[in-house]
Amino acid sequence: MKYFLAPGETPDIMLERDFFSWRREALELFLSITQASELQTLVQQQTQRLEFDYFSLCVRHPVPFTRPKLSLQSSYPQKWLEWYVTENYFAIDPVLKQSNFMRGEIIWSDALFAESRELWDAARDHGLATGRTHCVMSPNRTAGFLSVSRSNVRPDVLPEDELGLRLGYIAELSMATLTRLDDPSVEILDMKFSRREREILQWTGEGKTSAEIAIILSISENTVNFHQKNMQKKFNAPNKTQIACYAAAMGII
Numbered sequence: 001m002k003y004f005l006a007p008g009e010t011p012d013i014m015l016e017r018d019f020f021s022w023r024r025e026a027l028e029l030f031l032s033i034t035q036a037s038e039l040q041t042l043v044q045q046q047t048q049r050l051e052f053d054y055f056s057l058c059v060r061h062p063v064p065f066t067r068p069k070l071s072l073q074s075s076y077p078q079k080w081l082e083w084y085v086t087e088n089y090f091a092i093d094p095v096l097k098q099s100n101f102m103r104g105e106i107i108w109s110d111a112l113f114a115e116s117r118e119l120w121d122a123a124r125d126h127g128l129a130t131g132r133t134h135c136v137m138s139p140n141r142t143a144g145f146l147s148v149s150r151s152n153v154r155p156d157v158l159p160e161d162e163l164g165l166r167l168g169y170i171a172e173l174s175m176a177t178l179t180r181l182d183d184p185s186v187e188i189l190d191m192k193f194s195r196r197e198r199e200i201l202q203w204t205g206e207g208k209t210s211a212e213i214a215i216i217l218s219i220s221e222n223t224v225n226f227h228q229k230n231m232q233k234k235f236n237a238p239n240k241t242q243i244a245c246y247a248a249a250m251g252i253i
Contacts (some may be wrong), residue, residue, distance in 0.1 A: 019162055030173040036183040040073045043174055051157050052148035057174055059185045062141040062249040071185035080126040092116040095133045105164050106133045127151045134171040138179055141251045142186045146171035188250060191234045200227050202253045205244040
């Protein structure tokens, strides 16, 4: 595998490169990956060169809403990972909120964890003194969260804005690499819909009843109900409202 540093170079030389030179090299590095198993090594190396001790890349599927599928690549201490899972901190971690995609970059702070103090205290007890998270949304609506942290508080090796740009780009390249390699972590339900089913989905999403959709599409109400039942099976959804919600969350409508 190729790395950012050429033979004989030091991390300081890598950091002195201008952002756009670094960006071109980073793209080449991630494009050179041929197996998803190589991604963790590359991300760990590059985040460590930005002087972060640990990283995690969490991928969350858009549905189901209450217990979405989660995948994780991480260099965090094993004891912390086990504790995080045991305590189900996924459910209360403010970093994983959907609203964070409006921000893109999240700096960890007391204010951020105000409603989940237990998680914040436990993280610091496990040696995670400071950190930040960068959020990325893939075209298929899978969400990627690249988190990096340090075991102690120390100055950043780059100006704040450039550090954010580099980490954000690493997050984007990581998700793009998983998508390019068809990794299961970013695959969502592969469902095919006919033109008629998509029409019915769209009008269901607009709140129309079966009778109203039948009038709009000039078909029978029984036909509308038939298609809705079939789509409920595809989504494993209990009703037509939920199929519309799932379809919107997945970008189908």
